[in-house]
Each structure stands twice: as C-alpha cells, then as structure tokens.
Amino acid sequence: MATRTTADRATAEGTTADGATAERRTRAFLRVSIALQTLAVYFQAATAGLLLSTSYGETLHGVGARVMYGASMLYVIAAVLAWRPGGGSARPVLYASGFLALASAQVVLGIAHVPALHVPLGVLMFGLSVLALARGTSKFVRLSGSGRMRTCLRRGNARAVLRTAVDSHE
DSSP, X not given: OOOOOHHHHHHHTTOOHHHHHHHHHHHHHHHHHXXXXXXXXXXXXXXXXXXXXXXXXXXXXXXXXXXXXXXXXXXXXXXXXXXXXXXXXXXXXXXXXXXXXXXXXXXXXXXXXXXXXXXXXXXXXXXXXXXXXXXXXXXXXXXXXXXXXXHHHHHTOHXXXXXXXXXXXX
C-alpha cells in the first residue's frame, strides 16, 4: 500500500498546494493587520497621557488617530480577503466592521472633545483588539475552523478533537 503525501491528500480533497499557501498568506495578513491595529490603539493610550503632560502630545495623538483608523480599515480588508477568496469564515469581517464603527465613533468623540466617552471607548477598543489578536494567533482557534473539529467540539468528544488536531498537523 502506497503512502499518500500531503500534496496527494490536498489533491484528493480538491485543494492544491497553491491554494493552501494562499490561505496561509491571507490568514497571516489578517493576523498582522490585527497586530498593527492593537499596536496603534496602544500607541493612542500612550499619547493620550502625553496629551495631558506635553506640548507635542496633541500632535502625536492626532497622527496616531489617523494610523489607528487606517489600521482598522486594513483589518477590514484583510478580513474580507480571508473570507471571500480565502474561503474562511465571515465572522472576522463582522468583528473588523464593528471595530471600524467603534473607531469612527472614537474619532468623532475625540474631535468633539468628549473625554467622558472617548477614554472608556478607547479602553474597550484596546481590550477588543487584544482579544481579537489572541484569538487570531491561537493554534486551537485556527484549528477549530475545520468542520470536523467543530463537530467534535459540539459533541464534546475530546478524544476526537485531539485526533483531528494531530491529523491536521501532519
């Protein structure tokens, strides 16, 4: 009996090595965009402190706001690319769109100088961005995208979950 290679399995399942590479690239792009967004939101928190204590804090916070908003738009683009051409879940698109809506509200509140809402919303955005980053980089979450793993998780079959995880790494 001949052993099947990964390429043989991919061909038998209707995918190609190029398709798998493209999927990995779109997922990597998604993770990088979330990381950039998280760093931008963190930079905003740091410059908010400078805003209160230095003369150049307002300039840095204004530039950081534009970078953060751009990073949020990049996250939406990456989520759409991971969903449509990449064949992934549509859920990251919803998360990214929701975050972009929060970023829009944050910009409006900042321009209107409403710190009573601007600051707590910034804290919420940082928490959500860290959560998205943690979910996007977790091996378990990436593996749970497969239908077989999801079915095993729903049924509570821990042995099947582990077997599926091991099979997907081979």
